[in-house]
Amino acid sequence: MNLATGFLFAWSLRSSLSTPILEVSTDQWRELNASVDGRLHIARPFALPCFSLYKNRSVPEDIEACSAIQANYTSPNFRLESFSANMNVEYETCMSTHSQCLLDTTDPTSPLATTGISCEQGEIPPYYIDISTASDVQEAFKFSKQTQVPLSIKNTGHDYMGRSRRQNSLGLWTHNLQAMSFHPQFVPEQCGDLESQRAITVGAGVTFEQVYAFADDNDAMFVGAYAQSVGVSGGWVMGGGHSVLSPTLGLGVDRVLEIKLVTPDGKLRSANECQNADLFWALRGGGGGTFGVVLESTHRVERRIPLQVINMTFTPTSSNLREYFEILVNTSAEWAALGWGGHVNSAPAGIIYVNPRLSLAQATASMAQLSAFAKANDGTAVIETLPSWYDFFMKFIVEVEAPVGNLLALGSRLIPKANFESGEGRASLVAHLLAQTAARGMPYIPVGTPISFNYTPGTTSVTPAWRDAIWHLASGSSWPYNSTAAQTRGVLGSLHDFVHRNLTALAPNSGAYMNEGDVYESDHEFSYWGPNYPRLLALKQKYDPEGLLDCWRCVGWKGAAEFPCYPKLDT
Numbered sequence: 278m279n280l281a282t283g284f285l286f287a288w289s290l291r292s293s294l295s296t297p298i299l300e301v302s303t304d305q306w307r308e309l310n311a312s313v314d315g316r317l318h319i320a321r322p323f324a325l326p327c328f329s330l331y332k333n334r335s336v337p338e339d340i341e342a343c344s345a346i347q348a349n350y351t352s353p354n355f356r357l358e359s360f361s362a363n364m365n366v367e368y369e370t371c372m373s374t375h376s377q378c379l380l381d382t383t384d385p386t387s388p389l390a391t392t393g394i395s396c397e398q399g400e401i402p403p404y405y406i407d408i409s410t411a412s413d414v415q416e417a418f419k420f421s422k423q424t425q426v427p428l429s430i431k432n433t434g435h436d437y438m439g440r441s442r443r444q445n446s447l448g449l450w451t452h453n454l455q456a457m458s459f460h461p462q463f464v465p466e467q468c469g470d471l472e473s474q475r476a477i478t479v480g481a482g483v484t485f486e487q488v489y490a491f492a493d494d495n496d497a498m499f500v501g502a503y504a505q506s507v508g509v510s511g512g513w514v515m516g517g518g519h520s521v522l523s524p525t526l527g528l529g530v531d532r533v534l535e536i537k538l539v540t541p542d543g544k545l546r547s548a549n550e551c552q553n554a555d556l557f558w559a560l561r562g563g564g565g566g567t568f569g570v571v572l573e574s575t576h577r578v579e580r581r582i583p584l585q586v587i588n589m590t591f592t593p594t595s596s597n598l599r600e601y602f603e604i605l606v607n608t609s610a611e612w613a614a615l616g617w618g619g620h621v622n623s624a625p626a627g628i629i630y631v632n633p634r635l636s637l638a639q640a641t642a643s644m645a646q647l648s649a650f651a652k653a654n655d656g657t658a659v660i661e662t663l664p665s666w667y668d669f670f671m672k673f674i675v676e677v678e679a680p681v682g683n684l685l686a687l688g689s690r691l692i693p694k695a696n697f698e699s700g701e702g703r704a705s706l707v708a709h710l711l712a713q714t715a716a717r718g719m720p721y722i723p724v725g726t727p728i729s730f731n732y733t734p735g736t737t738s739v740t741p742a743w744r745d746a747i748w749h750l751a752s753g754s755s756w757p758y759n760s761t762a763a764q765t766r767g768v769l770g771s772l773h774d775f776v777h778r779n780l781t782a783l784a785p786n787s788g789a790y791m792n793e794g795d796v797y798e799s800d801h802e803f804s805y806w807g808p809n810y811p812r813l814l815a816l817k818q819k820y821d822p823e824g825l826l827d828c829w830r831c832v833g834w835k836g837a838a839e840f841p842c843y844p845k846l847d848t
């Protein structure tokens with residue numbers, strides 16, 4: 278369907294109670310479409326082909342398309358290809374009004390989810406531009422300024438806070454910016470005095486799975502996420518970007534050398550240490566969706582090197598958990614200093630850690646107590662050398678890729694080294710882990726802080742709490758697709774209480790990772806950016822004076838009233 282024949286002759290938009298209803302005429306949409314060479318599209322809910330009612334009107338079911346969606350409902354790579362799909366599907370819905378078009382994640386073929394049920398638009402924008410050039414973005418900013426239609430930027434749709442969605446916005450989809458290039462001697466534009474570095478440039482839509490293979494082909498190692506389908510250039514790098522290699526090799530923000538983007542004033546800019554340096558600083562931690570639309574980014578790479586890996590699992594019981602947590606807590610400062618990074622996993626219980634610095638013998642020695650614990654507790658500990666990051670990726674990331682398509686939220690806190698250093702700190706951390714496990718299940722702990730990375734202070738805008746932290750201690754909650762709005766509020770509310778009362782109390786002066794924080798993070802400005810927030814806000818005002826970009830708890834966020842799909846928590 279196109280605009281001429283569409284039923285949306287005029288699109289009424291009510292972005293919040295405080296803004297007037299705006300009308301965008303068919304002609305304006307047609308002009309926008311012409312200005313972007315026909316790349317404006319109507320967005321319909323991802324699972325619509327499985328429904329026979331859409332917005333309460335009869336529509337034909339598409340059995341073939343529906344079976345493909347059912348079969349691949351939890352596949353990240355399948356969802357990547359659809360503008361309308363998110364990885365955490367509550368952001369396809371409008372949670373507060375229960376407007377949604379979801380299948381049952383636990384059984385996507387269940388007819389209970391679709392029979393007699395109307396598929397609703399949720400938070401999915403009615404229109405999006407499939408971005409291909411800087412000019413597409415410039416036209417979008419112009420259109421938003423003229424019509425007051427808000428914008429949203431989506432890359433892969435992984436964001437845990439739904440910041441790639443905004444109801445009744447014009448969506449900008451950067452997924453199809455797919456170029457990659459390798460530079461044996463990269464010098465950022467206008468940085469003639471800097472030493473050259475080996476680097477890779479990726480278009481905004483490139484995912485880690487793609488860049489890891491490309492780097493390996495070029496005798497390089499790209500330091501990136503423990504995930505196949507997360508995008509390199511969007512929320513990941515702008516929000517911080519942790520890797521299991523970060524303890525030694527830094528965060529994504531530490532390794533990015535240049536970002537090309539269109540800022541809301543319509544200018545195509547290159548941001549690096551030598552030009553637009555203030556903007557570059559803001560992009561190194563200030564978050565996605567805030568300072569402009571990124572078209573590509575360039576990152577330093579390492580040589581392809583062998584890595585030591587430990588895969589340890591055990592069977593948790595009420596009598597061995599304390600010892601397990603004590604070993605983790607007692608040894609984590611030492612492991613951090615040795616360059617270990619990885620994840621403490623909940624299912625199966627255990628750890629997968631990787632180390633770019635030690636020999637196999639050193640790696641084995643540093644894990645001796647934990648390995649003995651595994652063997653004594655119905656578990657295994659395999660320590661081995663893998664020839665490259667790509668081998669690690671294929672064995673430990675691709676193989677164990679988590680299914681998506683759930684309604685899932687996280688809460689987390691960066692736990693400083695100091696908590697691991699005193700007897701009292703260790704005891705309270707162990708007590709916390711036992712209580713967290715009893716109440717919410719085994720914790721999920723990404724160990725990917727840049728604790729032994731040689732950081733140049735002031736070069737990035739993430740909270741400095743990252744630099745002193747050893748753990749990024751997290752807990753998740755998921756809930757069924759057919760929950761009522763009140764049930765959803767209940768789940769998000771108890772997660773928030775846990776983060777606010779329990780996790781934050783462990784380290785009140787620390788912070789949290791903006792990409793994996795609590796949706797309702799209290800004092801999010803301090804948690805995500807610490808003392809950097811005032812300067813970030815000033816730069817937001819400099820580069821986006823009219824506030825054309827806004828997202829949930831982002832720098833310069835205008836507040837909850839602009840985002841009516843996030844439920845108001847029961848107090």
Ligand SMILES: Cc1cc2nc3c(=O)[nH]c(=O)nc-3n(C[C@H](O)[C@H](O)[C@H](O)COP(=O)(O)OP(=O)(O)OC[C@H]3O[C@@H](n4cnc5c(N)ncnc54)[C@H](O)[C@@H]3O)c2cc1C
Binds near residue numbers: 429
């Ligand atoms: C399964 C899974 C695994 C993960 N693993 C890791 C991990 O190992 N390490 C880690 O650090 N994080 C991880 N994350 C978190 C991840 O970093 C965030 O979800 C991040 O926001 C994803 O960015 P995206 O651009 O891919 O996603 P999106 O949801 O598309 O976008 C996220 C944010 O960035 C903005 N944005 C996207 N593209 C652009 C662009 N081109 N220009 C400007 N703004 C843009 C959006 O507007 C939004 O605000 C994981 C998340 C999931 C769901």
Ligand SMILES: *[C@@H]1O[C@H](CO)[C@@H](O)[C@H](O)[C@H]1NC(C)=O
Binds near residue numbers: 279316
């Ligand atoms: C935009 O134009 C293209 C090419 O003319 C057309 O295929 C497409 O349907 C149009 N988009 C909308 C939303 O009408």
Ligand SMILES: *[C@@H]1O[C@H](CO)[C@@H](O)[C@H](O)[C@H]1NC(C)=O
Binds near residue numbers: 332333395397
């Ligand atoms: C569809 O009908 C339901 C129930 O009558 C109503 O709540 C909802 O607002 C309607 N949706 C649309 C898009 O009209």
Ligand SMILES: *[C@@H]1O[C@H](CO)[C@@H](O)[C@H](O)[C@H]1NC(C)=O
Binds near residue numbers: 348349355
């Ligand atoms: C969807 O899943 C089916 C069955 O698992 C598979 O054969 C098919 O290739 C998938 N489709 C796409 C487009 O990925």
Ligand SMILES: *[C@@H]1O[C@H](CO)[C@@H](O)[C@H](O)[C@H]1NC(C)=O
Binds near residue numbers: 588589673676
């Ligand atoms: C890690 O160890 C567990 C327990 O032995 C095993 O089931 C799993 O397959 C291992 N993971 C990999 C990627 O080898």
Ligand SMILES: *[C@@H]1O[C@H](CO)[C@@H](O)[C@H](O)[C@H]1NC(C)=O
Binds near residue numbers: 600603604607700703
């Ligand atoms: C951990 O360290 C404490 C001292 O801080 C000690 O009492 C305890 O036995 C250690 N736990 C283990 C399992 O080694």
Ligand SMILES: *[C@@H]1O[C@H](CO)[C@@H](O)[C@H](O)[C@H]1NC(C)=O
Binds near residue numbers: 712713775779
């Ligand atoms: C959270 O803290 C409260 C006290 O403030 C305590 O009663 C509760 O057990 C803790 N819960 C968890 C899961 O740690």
Ligand SMILES: *[C@@H]1O[C@H](CO)[C@@H](O)[C@H](O)[C@H]1NC(C)=O
Binds near residue numbers: 389759
């Ligand atoms: C959701 O569906 C399940 C059956 O699949 C049912 O048991 C449950 O009661 C439903 N929940 C709500 C809130 O309707």
